[in-house]
Amino acid sequence: MNDAARARLAVGALAAILAITASWWALALWPAGPSTPEWMLRTREVCFGTTPDGLPNAGGWILLIGQPIGMIVLLAVVWPGELRAGLATLLIGVPGQIAVGSVAAVVLLGVWTAGVRVRTAGLEPFATGNADVAAQLTRVHDIPAALALTDQRGAEVTLDRFRGRPVLVTFAYAHCETVCPRIVSDVLDAGRLAGQPDPAVLIVTLDPWRDTPSRLPAVAEAWALGETAHVLSGEPDRVERTLNAWRVPRVRNERTGAIAHPTVVYVIDREGRIAYVVSGGAGTIAAAVGAL
Helix, strand or coil: CCHHHHHHHHHHHHHHHHHHHHHHHHHHHCCCCCCCCHHHHHHHHHHHCCCCCCCCCHHHHHHHHHHHHHHHHHHHHHCHHHHHHHHHHHCCCHHHHHHHHHHHHHHHHHHHHHHHHHHHHCCCCCCCCHHHHHHHCCCCCECCCCCEEECCCCCEEEHHHHCCCCEEEEEECCCCCCHHHHHHHHHHHHHHHCCCCCCEEEEEECCCCCCCHHHHHHHHHHCCCCCCEEEEECCHHHHHHHHHHCCCCCEECCCCCCEECCCCEEEECCCCCEEEEECCCHHHHHHHHHCC
């Protein structure tokens, strides 16, 4: 391969890195809505992690920023002369100058758009108080599926036990380092914000193979669960049947053990019926409880 061919290959490699980076950032930051395909949500969760505001977690940001930089640095180290020569050749002619200018403009626009997305992602969709938040939620009156599992104290917990008080039911697992700590924090904070009587909090494990009943005390301690909060597990088959009955979508990565899942919270009213189904946010959950 001659020098000119290597120069073209180096520029082509740089263009491929930029194109791949743009596709990664689009996948990670494109706002999700009700019509977003499930495969896209799961891909984002597996590749970049997600937080309740829809942005990547810390590991996802490291990948999005560090991977392209590392690839460009590697390219500059392996083919420094070829890359300079290829860019110089490209800038000689007007078409090449237009192409480079267009790419630069697209990069700047992408950076600006990403900045706007990050700045606006954390804004509360409802900022006029709990009453307005509750008014935006859809009230349902569904009968919940059966739930009878073991908590961190070794007791069997059922929904009937809490008849007469609100209950928050959500799903997480101890080895999760992305959305689970946030959703656990949200339901616990919501319980405190909701006032008296505090709603009971039931957190059903998504990973009964590792979150066994014997490990639940350690899980409860790590999550700082109080007296009104319960983490639930049991035999894997029994937990899986419970998750299926509650229609909790989940995908387990057999290589890493990570489980992709939504951040769903069921708000159960005092009569034992599902009143609201929300996707997180302590203020939103507390507003739903207050509207019961």
